[in-house]
Amino acid sequence: MKDCQLTIPSVIYSGQGTSGKVAEIIQREQAKSVLLFTGKDIRKNGLTKTVEEICQQVNLRVVDDLAAEPSVADVERTIQAAGGKVDLIIAIGGGSVMDAAKLASIIIGADYTLQDLLQDSSRAVKQMKTVMIPTTCGTGSEATCNAIVAIPELETKKGIVSDCMIPDYVLLDVDMIARLPAPILAATAVDALAHVVECYTSKKATVLSDTYALMGAQKIFHNIRKAYKNPEDLEAKLELMVGAFYGGVAITGSGTTAVHALSYPLGGKYHIPHGVSNAILFAHVMAFNKRGCAERLARLCDVVYPKQAGTSVDERADYIIADIANVVQETQIPVSLEKFGVKHEEIDFLVESGSQQTRLLVNNCLELSKADIRSLYEKLF
Ligand SMILES: [Zn+2]
Missing domain, CATH: 3.40.50.1970 (Rossmann fold)
Incomplete structure (x- = not known):
């Protein structure tokens, strides 16, 4: 405690x-x-x-x-x-x-x-x-x-x-x-989803931030695809707004982790919108983090998808990671770095710059070496 x-x-x-x-x-x-x-x-x-x-x-x-x-x-x-x-x-x-x-x-x-x-x-x-x-x-x-x-x-x-x-x-x-273009709705809501999942699995997570992160996750996972597919669904959209607000509260009480840390160079140098650069990294980073936070991902799964109860910790953690990838895919967020003009030979810059985001990297449940960061960026090409 x-x-x-x-x-x-x-x-x-x-x-x-x-x-x-x-x-x-x-x-x-x-x-x-x-x-x-x-x-x-x-x-x-x-x-x-x-x-x-x-x-x-x-x-x-x-x-x-x-x-x-x-x-x-x-x-x-x-x-x-x-x-x-x-x-x-x-x-x-x-x-x-x-x-x-x-x-x-x-x-x-x-x-x-x-x-x-x-x-x-x-x-x-x-x-x-x-x-x-x-x-x-x-x-x-x-x-x-x-x-x-x-x-x-x-x-x-x-x-x-x-x-x-x-x-x-x-x-x-x-x-x-109500009239927010669907691609912006998708990218910003995935950013909010990254906030709640990162904050819940952050080393800085507390009993106070957990409540907001879990409730935010429940709202966002259940409404992002609905709101994307049906722009008239204002109830789903309001749930997303409340979920995003909870994500903000969770950030104040806890802190985002490696998804946001490694996303900053993509926004800073290549001007990839914040939500999109997070979406590109999100499932890869959580899959890497799994051995440090499988319990937490499983508990998150219990709250968001109670029907998965009874399956193993490993399976429930994988379920959440797969669902993150599914959200990004179903909301058609562009995930190819090449589309944004990022060339493979620039990976040294990404590794160097990403590793300097220590304010957020210290929150990550696993320590990331430069080799780990490189292998994560490699997955994006
Ligand atoms: Zn963010």
């Missing part, structure tokens, strides 16, 4: 049209000024309409020009342009938008910079409360204490971690993903 702690957002709404709850939040916080982080496409698709209308009663500033997969410089520029402190920060978007809003909430008005936090995130202090409204069902950023930024000079990504970034309000509104 080990002592553990978990910080989660204070108020969570889930359902259809819940982004309208921003009106109550503004009142509750007595906010007179709001900074809205979002994206131009998200605005064009009308997803910010309700919130922008509600915010007519306050002083509203909108930031919608953050670069995709933003670098440290991009985030610094955006935060600089956002101006001074406000009463409330709202984010409507995917992981990058929410991460930038979370960083803004600890940087605007503070006496340290983003660069300082990259060196030492323990300096962070929350400056403003945040409201997160995700428009995908994957990153879990609406729950986590992490913000990921690209480091172009090192061709990789880095996470800044601080409990001060845990959002205050989360609005899971299925209307936000």
Whole structure:
């Protein structure tokens, strides 16, 4: 038994049209000024309409020009342009938008910079409360204490971690993903699935993170194929959103492992979307990890697929690994690295860069040597 702690957002709404709850939040916080982080496409698709209308009663500033997969410089520029402190920060978007809003909430008005936090995130202090409204069902950023930024000079990504970034309000509104293109839904939901499975098998897993990881796994395994095949199935989509949120909570309490670690160089250098690079690695890494976490995979199987009870630990672990591969296949996520322009001769870079992701590799149930990492990347060609 080990002592553990978990910080989660204070108020969570889930359902259809819940982004309208921003009106109550503004009142509750007595906010007179709001900074809205979002994206131009998200605005064009009308997803910010309700919130922008509600915010007519306050002083509203909108930031919608953050670069995709933003670098440290991009985030610094955006935060600089956002101006001074406000009463409330709202984010409507995917992981990058929410991460930038979370960083803004600890940087605007503070006496340290983003660069300082990259060196030492323990300096962070929350400056403003945040409201997160995700428009995908994957990153879990609406729950986590992490913000990921690209480091172009090192061709990789880095996470800044601080409990001060845990959002205050989360609005899971299925209307936000009702028209999400199927390939994006698939990739982001597989990312969420990786969060729960990795967190459950992580060395840092605790009794608190386990609950969220298991419940998240149950929701995502049972709904990802349904939501992909039938875009009208809003119930399945809301289950995915809640599952992804649970995945975010699990990340805060535990931590992702080798799937995410080895995925970062693929995103950092070749710009493979985060969910896709995780999907490419997911089943291979779990198959490698099996001898270190077979018990855990079997217990996960007991919760998600109770009908498998009675089979051996080995069989139940294999069942989950095979189901992960099946999810990736049925949601038609492209798994060929060559399609993304990654050539076999670049494997040395991948091994070197992947092995430097020590923040996450230390969580992996098995230690990975450089030879292990090489053999995992070899499987992708
Ligand atoms: Zn992820």
